[in-house]
Amino acid sequence: AFIVTENCIRCKYTDCVEVCPVDCFYEGPNFLVINPDECIDCALCEPECPAEAIFSEDEVPENQKEFIELNADLAEVWPNISEKKDAMPEAEKWDGVDGKLEYLEQ
Template sequence: MTFVVGENCIKCKHTDCVEVCPVDCFYEGPNFLVIHPDECIDCALCEPECPVSAIFSEDELPDDQQAFVELNAELADVWPNITEMKESPADADQWDGVENKLQHLER
């Protein structure tokens, strides 16, 4: 089992989770983070650090976000690894809780 970054991270992209990850399994795209499923050790440290509640245990992922399991795996193989916290986008708070953000994902 692994943790999965879900839809609410899109355009919010806070990196608090990256700071606490002991195995550096986060990867960064232009406006979204993903967790590499083969590197995640299921330590659960990242989940409470996410200020927009976008990280889920795979077995607790909402039904409407199941596609993010595959999306995290796919993008973790092509995006660069991120190991240090960065400043969040200036408009991150405006995007928190917005529904149907998948259309805004930049690859």
């Protein structure tokens, strides 16, 4: 599966959801996740993310590995999203900031 990692937090550009052929993105207050059981590994979403937050599971950076489980867990509880919406108001400011996991709202 593909995995949404930390740099999505507080950015949530949502360009990714528009290209997913199986609508397997799920939305929280300031982050999106991919349901790994539904993702068909088409790779279309990866280049669409302006924050470069999406990785193939086997290419997730070492310090982002906890996001693999986080995507699976949160996809069970958050609602589906399949249409692009406005990015978060301070998306540009937060893009690339380290340590955003502490701001994840569930």
